[in-house]
Amino acid sequence: MTAEKMALAKAINESLRTALENDPKVLVMGEDVGKLGGVFRVTDGLQKDFGEGRVIDTPLAESGIVGTAIGLALRGYRPVVEIQFDGFVFPAYDQIVTQLAKMHARSLGKVKLPVVVRIPYGGGIGAVEHHSESPEALFAHVAGLKVVSPSDANDAYWMMQQAIQSDDPVIFFEPKRRYWDKAEVSREAIPDPLHKARVVREGTDLTLVAYGPMVKLCQEVASAAAEEGKSLEVLDLRSVSPLDFDAIQASVEKTRRLVVVHEAPVFFGSGAEIAARITERCFYHLEAPVLRVGGYHAPYPPARLEEDYLPDLDRVLDAVDRSLAY
């Protein structure tokens, strides 16, 4: 099989299927992941093909899901757990931060916990409260965790393969509003390393940095800007921890301007870290301060207001204009 066009959700499904086939130690766990195939159908058909012993419907208890996954990993399994929605992860936050992230160090390297925590995240789908959040910075802040987010189907397939093979715990943020976006998935392509950023559009005037759901938006912004004669480079970070600062630096040294875009609140968001480090690395290259576009320091709003809360084409273009005006 070479390349096949499929939706992002289907690509993750195929990736999980591949992992379940290749390694008998891989398990899929979560709420409704079995017969239902998950609320987004990401695990559709897996229980039917791999059985209840490997695709496990769990009690509705997130701390229990992650805590038992840790125990299974200690026994030699490689659990891939699903947290049903971003806003539901916090009952498991203690197990993730206190136990999952630190066990390798506490054991002086004797214990490895290859656990993947899948979290559909982000807004833009008109959902009710607690179904549209972007908590990636809360995990990137914790040493011991790796945090990634694919932006398209091909990356979703391969990054899931790499996350499952990682001996470190990986928080895998899935851009739920892009679940149905289709792209070519190549089963044979040699993938980029899991934590390497990728230039998805080359440009010379300004660098847009994004990951997950905002990559597509930034590509649209770059197209709109091109019509106005502005050449924007778009960098898909793919990984929030570690962050590929070398790639951002290389781009900014070329374009001299940087705008970071994410759905998560700007305050203490990943954009703040990027701005600080790139300012330090590229101080003499920058023609403008690093700008950020993201959510506000307010609870995620009701769905009827989310378009005003989320970065969109105009807000990013506005930031681009402000940067170019320096």
Next chain:
Amino acid sequence: MTVESTAARKPRRSAGGKAGTTGSKRSTTGTKSTTRTATGKARGTETELVQLLTPEGERVKNAEFDPYVAGITDDELRGLYRDMVLTRRFDAEATALQRQGELGLWASLLGQEAAQIGSGRATREDDYVFPTYREHGVAWCRGVDPTNLLGMFRGVNNGGWDPNSNNFHLYTIVIGSQALHATGYAMGVAKDGADSAVIAYFGDGASSQGDVAEAFTFSAVYNAPVVFFCQNNQWAISEPTEKQTRVPLYQRAQGYGFPGVRVDGNDVLACLAVTKWALERARRGEGPTLVEAFTYRMGAHTTSDDPSRYRGDDERAAWEAKDPIARLRTYIESQTDTNEGFFAELEEESEALGRRVREVVRAMPDPDRFAIFENAYADGHALVDEERAQFAAYQASFADVEEGNQR
């Protein structure tokens, strides 16, 4: 067959329907206590306590649990005694080392030796143990060198042993978390088709944690081969058990659909028998069990604690009369052919252990400062590498100055 003769040892505050009141707190007579006679499920609100050895060292018959210690030899009895004495000696040495500034903190197990040695000796080599931070006696039974336990209390590491060498997991400080790890591990054991069992230790305080409740749920739903061994030592730092529960803790198991048993936690034979029974249930695929070992924390919560602020000496004195080591010694002296030489030799061994622990701890070096960055990740992390290099350069800048001064 009853244990009326042990009125003074009846649970302090476990009367069904009276839990949460303070009227029965100091009562030694108002609580109903009977032996368990049938399978594990709690019946009604009557509190039951499994006891095989009274505080006076008298053997009490128990049809259900006697078989689990029926074949015990005199040597094995002396072995249990030795385990408890050496564990207590180690514990006392660690407390002293904290007082001398060699350890930053110590969590003493004083008084809980029977619960830990009895349950620890019930485990098989291939079983897996998930401790809290006070299971020094269980660690001893698993063959973990006691000096390895001291690294984290001295501050040279956060857990200095390989969990898989002795199937004894790292100490878990955030209470209750390990109950879920044990459950997950047990789910894995079942998937592997192995007949090993898993045992999770926690205390009366941890019983309030959501993770413990979730562990009960998961283990029951998946029929995981795990034993929940709750040492109810009556105090969660300053909070008595009444602040954690309105029913005897072992009765909680019933609501989850598995048996719960309260055992005299100061009776090493009863703890051995009940834990063996529970582990064998797990091996046979009969699922989880909750064992509540009713015991007492004779010392402070840790060396940083001051129990005089919240409990009286009279309570401690009452429990001193139920000392786990004294009662086994009485039993051994009356029922086996054990001469004074055994006790004298053990005393010497005990002192030798104390000396060794002292010497090892005092010689324990501080870790290399670059250990900060070691093992943060298994597969590495670019930022860790970058910060390690910055730290190295910073440290090296001092070295330059020092070298310069020397020249």
